[in-house]
Amino acid sequence: xxxxxxxxxxxxxxxxxxxxxxxxxxxxxxxxxxxxxxxxxxxxxxxxxxxxxxxxxxxxxxxxxxxxxxxxxxxxxxxxxxxxxxxxxxxxxxxxxxxxxxxxxxxxxxxxx
Amino acid sequence: xxxxxxxxxxxxxxxxxxxxxxxxxxxxxxxxxxxxxxxxxxxxxxxxxxxxxxxxxxxxxxxxxxxxxxxxxxxxxxxxxxxxxxxxxxxxxxxxxxxxxxxxxxxxxxxx
Numbered sequence: 001x002x003x004x005x006x007x008x009x010x011x012x013x014x015x016x017x018x019x020x021x022x023x024x025x026x027x028x029x030x031x032x033x034x035x036x037x038x039x040x041x042x043x044x045x046x047x048x049x050x051x052x053x054x055x056x057x058x059x060x061x062x063x064x065x066x067x068x069x070x071x072x073x074x075x076x077x078x079x080x081x082x083x084x085x086x087x088x089x090x091x092x093x094x095x096x097x098x099x100x101x102x103x104x105x106x107x108x109x110x111x112x113x
Numbered sequence: 114x115x116x117x118x119x120x121x122x123x124x125x126x127x128x129x130x131x132x133x134x135x136x137x138x139x140x141x142x143x144x145x146x147x148x149x150x151x152x153x154x155x156x157x158x159x160x161x162x163x164x165x166x167x168x169x170x171x172x173x174x175x176x177x178x179x180x181x182x183x184x185x186x187x188x189x190x191x192x193x194x195x196x197x198x199x200x201x202x203x204x205x206x207x208x209x210x211x212x213x214x215x216x217x218x219x220x221x222x223x224x225x
Contacts, residue, residue, distance in 0.1 A: 043117075044156070044206075046214075046215075090155070092156075097212060098143070101146075101148075103157070106156075
């Protein structure tokens with residue numbers, strides 16, 4: 001069965017600092033992996049996705065994530081945090097495109113001035 | 114840019130009442146989903162719908178829940194007799210044949 005673990009329910013960084021949100025997955029077959037962002041009182045917006053092409057995936061708003069099969073990880077990074085990055089971030093996995101998404105618990109990112 | 118739209122944004126209902134949550138998926142998409150997020154918890158899969166039938170459902174999706182695509186554009190989730198524990202944010206999503214899921218803004222259901 002697939003599962004996703006996000007380490008750290010709450011991450012706080014200073015504006016301009018590196019953002020690192022951790023995601024580890026469990027899957028019996030090569031997965032498709034996604035990061036979604038949820039701003040307050042809004043829906044889920046796709047940040048980026050891994051679909052077995054390049055292992056380093058670039059997304060919107062300067063975010064990127066690297067698929068590491070040996071570590072079963074798909075951590076999300078951004079070199080320099082902006083205040084507008086404050087939101088909840090969800091890592092998700094599916095076995096096939098069009099299949100159901102299994103979500104992690106989410107990580108709330110706070111950005112301090 | 115095409116988007117998934119959900120109505121209403123907020124629904125308050127009394128325990129035991131029926132509710133219908135409505136969604137208009139993106140028009141050329143083929144797969145449709147409902148997810149829910151109980152306050153403070155993770156987003157959970159409820160059901161997927163393809164080719165006018167349920168393709169997969171979770172253990173949460175019991176006999177109290179049903180989905181319909183009545184007219185080729187709307188996609189609805191019905192809860193027959195709401196319980197307090199049904200209070201959650203409900204998200205509709207759709208995907209094309211290949212690609213990521215696009216989510217609506219959600220309907221916050223409050224059962225009192």
